[in-house]
Amino acid sequence: MARPALRVDAVLVQAVIAGALSFAHLHDLAAAAGQDGWKAWAYPISVDLLLVAAWRRLRTDGPSRLAWCWFVIALVASLGANVATAGLLDLGDVPAWLRILVAAWPALAFMGGTLLAHSATSREPDAPAPSVPAPEPLPTVEPEPAAVAAEPDPVTDPVAVPASEEPPALPAAEPSPVVPVPAALVDHARKVAADHEERTGARIDTDTLRARLGVPPHLADAIAAQLT
Template identity: 55%
Template sequence: MRAQLARVDAVIVQAVIAGALSFAHLHDLAEAAGQGGWKAWAYPVSVDLLLVAAWRRMREQQRAGQPAGGARLWFLVALAASLSANVATAGLLDLDDVPASLRVVVAGWPAVAFFGGTLLAHTPRTPAPTVTPAPETPPAAAIDEPHREALPEPSPEPEPAAEPITVPVAAPSAPAVSLPPALVDRVRALAEEHRATTGRPADPDHVRVRLGLPPSMTASVAAHL
């Protein structure tokens, strides 16, 4: 557990350092392009928020098995803006005399970011797949009851031996229902989250309850853990 916490802490520290450096580079570039005051601080916030929003929407669509081309496009646009600012402030550009084309690009960024964020926010979310539980097999008692009623009453007089009556046996239980790929990914994600949190394998019944599935789906969930 301590080793896992140490890895998580290292990732967080690295992310904070990289984010702070990228934030500063975007601020310096915006200020050099004529966007002073609070506007220079708003530019890195806009770029980073678009980057995170596009990444989250892309992952949601991929888990649901839907095409994520639009979200991937806006993720690459925000990544290119952040990377360009980092490279431009590395001494390759004179920040005291930036070209007019860069001023135009920086001034037009808010409209581009607003358009991309609006499209991401209004993209319809894919509903979770619904799983129809398999019909339960009737109990053996319900199947055998008509046959019991159909048996002839014993006769007081001796009769020849009757042929044995064959009583049908109850059908075996229905096999585990196969889950859609999107639901399989969700089952495995919950199992990995449980293993990362507790250090123990996930219980199929616990995963089924978190997904809101009926008890008859426990075997189907266990088949993908």
């Protein structure tokens, strides 16, 4: 199996050249601002990494104020170093404000990288799935009522009840049995009724009498009948 030929991408070559030039400008500016040795090489790495992190946040999570803010800060730092090293500043005598900015950059870049890596992203909720319409119920067919033979109405039909026949008489209600009440209980009930009438000015009713004596309802009715 033949290996694919190595193809040179012009865009990639251009990106490598631009990155190398920007890297060199940031290194020269940091060295001129008093950051010598390995520290001067760390500055361009810090600026480029913050720029890449902000751009990745914009690509993956969508536009946000946080990502755009740190992207612009890193882009200004990179462009500022490129412009400053083009002869606009005397790198042998860097002004104090530029030394302050270069010295404060590590803390600023650390804060930006931490916020981009650990801040929560607010995603828009997914649109709800379209609801499937419920199937229409099938029409119900009511069965036809079976033919029912017409029955004579005993009220309206004069043939239903013969004139000669009379409705049966209802049985006579039997008298309720007399409940025997002890005389001592009747005397006690009179005292309770007299005390109630003296306190309230009204005669005692059957429910109150039953509650005061603690007797069943039928016995209270029999006692009340003897008090009248």
